[in-house]
Amino acid sequence: MSRVLAFVAGALLLSAAPFAAQADGGRRMPAQVPPAYAAECGSCHLAFPPGALPARSWLRMVSGLDDHYGTDASLDEATVQQLSGWLVAHAGTWKRVREEPPQDRITRSAWFEHKHRRIAPSAWKLPSIRSAANCAACHGRAEQGEFDDDRLRVPAGLDARSRRAFDE
Amino acid sequence: MSPRLRDVAAGALPWALLLLMAAAGPAARAADTSAAQQLLRWSAQAGQPGDAAAGRVFFTSRHGGEWSCASCHGNPPTTNGRHESTGKTIAPLAPAFNPKSFTDTAKVEKWFRRNCRDVLERECSAREKADVLAFLQGLQP
Numbered sequence: 001m002s003r004v005l006a007f008v009a010g011a012l013l014l015s016a017a018p019f020a021a022q023a024d025g026g027r028r029m030p031a032q033v034p035p036a037y038a039a040e041c042g043s044c045h046l047a048f049p050p051g052a053l054p055a056r057s058w059l060r061m062v063s064g065l066d067d068h069y070g071t072d073a074s075l076d077e078a079t080v081q082q083l084s085g086w087l088v089a090h091a092g093t094w095k096r097v098r099e100e101p102p103q104d105r106i107t108r109s110a111w112f113e114h115k116h117r118r119i120a121p122s123a124w125k126l127p128s129i130r131s132a133a134n135c136a137a138c139h140g141r142a143e144q145g146e147f148d149d150d151r152l153r154v155p156a157g158l159d160a161r162s163r164r165a166f167d168e
Numbered sequence: 169m170s171p172r173l174r175d176v177a178a179g180a181l182p183w184a185l186l187l188l189m190a191a192a193g194p195a196a197r198a199a200d201t202s203a204a205q206q207l208l209r210w211s212a213q214a215g216q217p218g219d220a221a222a223g224r225v226f227f228t229s230r231h232g233g234e235w236s237c238a239s240c241h242g243n244p245p246t247t248n249g250r251h252e253s254t255g256k257t258i259a260p261l262a263p264a265f266n267p268k269s270f271t272d273t274a275k276v277e278k279w280f281r282r283n284c285r286d287v288l289e290r291e292c293s294a295r296e297k298a299d300v301l302a303f304l305q306g307l308q309p
Contacts, residue, residue: 045254070253072282130255137255 027051027097029145030090036079037086044071046135046142048106055091057104059084069103107132118165128155138166203263203270207301213294223303226296231288237300239287246307262307270301 029049038047050058062084066074075083092098096111106112116132124132135142137155152166211217227237227245235252242249245261260266270276284292292300 043256043258044251045256070286072285074282075278130250131253133253134255 026094027092027147033145034082034086037083040073040075040079040083044073045133047145048135049145049147050087050090051092051094051097052106052109052112053092053104054098054100055088057100058087058091061104062087069105116165118162120159120162123158123162126155126157128157199268199271201271201273201276203301203305206270206276207298207305210294210298210301214298216295216298218298218300218302218305220299220302220306223299223301226299227303233287233289235287237283237287244307245304246309262304264305264308269304 027049028051029047033047041047053061061068062080065080066072094111096114097109099110101108101110101112112132123129129137135147138152139147140153141148141151154163154166207218227241228243230236238245239252240249240258241261246265247260249258249261250256251258259268261269263269280292280297284290284296
């Protein structure tokens, strides 16, 4: 009997663990990332941490994946439901993320613009960066969900003024 | 096997299965196809074998829009590509340079659907897919 109970409890734990709603709302990547998120949202761009946007922005985004910033990123309904639940559970709730940015773009968020205020607008267009969405160009551990300032690397061709932002 | 050992093994089996399921996760898919099989499949649907030369032209043409397949996958797609708008690295598409390329039917379907809409604003025909597969299969080290 006790073995049956332990089995049921274990099964519940195991099945829930990958998507445990920790509702942290912070900036860090949650410890558990659904494999579908990395696979579906991390192919064309970095798998951005859910804390980078508020819940309403994520909900709008996942409901319009067939025209996702000009490209078709459509998914089957079951995956959309799974990912939207996870995104909302971990969406950003901290101070500078609460306001929904224009077009639900992370790069137009108040927090993003504040953090990158010393980067010259022209820098984003460098061949070594190409897009403000290319976090990994400067954030060496972005793929692992780490965006600490002390892990920065200077991309090739960066102008002297923008480079100073890396020293502080 | 002693009765005691069998008991332990029987008790452990569901756990092992659960652990496997948890590790694999819902998005993990088996390698259920190959580039060669995909080439046969699209050729059969098209009613003619894939044409590598036509595939090369198709792959590198813009089809009246802004992007070609090569915009992100590179030309030839034998090394890492780079997403045209985000800059994200994309693994080589040619099967001889990427053992995972075209090994998952659901992924093949998904990316043909999405990317053809991005490049051609429509889905690709079986003949176009066969031609592209023939071109990619022809790329060898």
